[in-house]
Amino acid sequence: MSNKIQLKGITWGHSRGLLPMVATAQRFEELHPNVEIIWKKRTLQEFADKSITQLAEEYDLLVIDHPWTGHAAALRKVIPFDSVLTKEFLQDQKENSVGQSYSSYNFEGLQWALPIDAATPVAASRPDLLVQLGVEVPRTFSDLLELAKQGRVAFALIPIDVLMSFYMFCCSLGENPCLTTERIISDEVGIKALKLFKSLADHVDERFYSKNPFMVYEDMVNNDDIAYCPFAYGYSNYSRDGYGRKVLHFHDLVALEDNGPMTSTLGGAGLAISSNSEHIEVASEYARFVASPEIQATLYVENGGQPGHLKAWKNEEVNRRTADFFGETLPTLERAFLRPRYYGHMHFQDHAGDVVVDYLRNGGDELSVLSTLNTMYKESLQLVGSNE
Known part of the structure; x- marks a missing residue:
């Protein structure tokens, strides 16, 4: 046992984040008896917040959020896969790539993580409750607002998700955030986005200000008041028989005005290797194994994973197991907005959501909200690092 190569990995603490890594590690060990891989988990908030600098000191393998890419590239805390995996x-x-999942981990022309998991905010429903209400899945924002006024709609209202939803409203109104270095969004689009967002949030129960996406889904499957979630990062686990008390069905987003279906903000997770690892060759072999199309469509997804390889998303058996989660939401992924990944954007992301949450809860002047966001945004651009 003492002669085994040991790798330590860190991922996030949900079935989707932990179980596929444990399963792939177990199988890899069976194929490579001289290797032991130990996975630990952290909370979803830590997944978004905790610095790669800290994690790379302790772990060989890191499941990361793609906005960390610029930070990781600037500090060289993870290795580029171009140096360890074949061009083919x-x-x-x-x-x-599922949408921009692959390019989300590409920075300065190098690939800093493999997109083993793909996600973006999508819609979710309780089909049984919609039938009871005598309504169909909402197709437009007006349909959504009508259902919300009945108290049957919810979504994640914690700061990070609120900021991502604000980006979504902006994109859906025809302007992507962070196009200039002077402002986060134009006043015209920003004001409209905030007002639309608040018009919906005003009809969502207060308890959702403390819930992240999978907590929203847990609420939906364990209670019978929420029939529809219009946008939250998708979790295919909840579309699988036996996972929850009820099965959720997932859908593309509603149409906003005349602009077609809304454009949400890309999420997902990538597998990176610490530059401090003493076993980079073995770690890269394991990463290749996890990201391979064969494993992604079988062992990875069968153990609760949400693959990042397009062939898995189009696989008939994968969709049969998940009430067509992947087939139904692939269009949403394909048009998802890739948020900024410059060095300082994580600092902006850590604080800007609080400003929008305060507006949604308490109201206020939209121009004042945008002014505060602009100041925070410009400050984040000044943080030392590598910009893209």
Whole structure:
């Protein structure tokens, strides 16, 4: 036992984040008896917040949030996969990216993580409750607002998700955030986005200000008041028989005005390797194993994972197991907005959501909200690091 190569990995503490890593590690160990891989978990908030600098000191393998890419590249805390995997493998990953998942981990022309998990905010419903209400899945924002006024709609209202939803409203109104270095969004689009967002949030129960996406889904499957969630980062686990008390069905987003379905803000997770690891060759072999199309469509997804390889998303058996989660939401992923990844954006992301949450809860002047966001945004651009 003492002669085994030991790798330590860190991921986030949900079935989707932990179980597929444990399963792939177990199988990899069976194929490579001289290797032991130990996975630990952290909370979803820590997943978004805790610095790669800190994690890379302790772990060989890191499941990371893609906005950390610029930070990681600037400090060289993780290795670029271009130096350890073949061009052919990386080209397959690129060609089979789910939306911009692959490019979300590409910075300065190098690939800092493999997109083993793909996600963006999508819609979710309790089909049984919609039938009881005599309504169909909302197709437009007006439909959504009508259902919300009945108290049957909810979504995540913690700061990070609120900021991502604000980006979504802006994109859906035709302007992406952070196009200039002077402001987060134009006043015209920003004001409209805030007002639309608040018009919906005003009809959501207060308890959702403390819930992240999977807590919203837990609420939906364990209670019978919320029939529809219009946008929250998708979790295919809740569309699988036996996972929850009820099965959720997932959908593309509603149409906003005349602009077609809304455009949400890309999420997902990537597998990175610490530059401090003493076993980079073995770690990269395991990463290749996890990200391979064969494992992504079988062992990974069968153990609760939400794959990042397009062939898995289009796989008939994968969709049969998940009430067509992947087929129904792929269009949403394909048009999702890739948020900024410059060095300082994590600092902005850590604080800006609080400003929008305060507006949603207490109201206020939209221009004042935008002014505060602009100041925070410009400050974040000044933080030392590598910009893209």
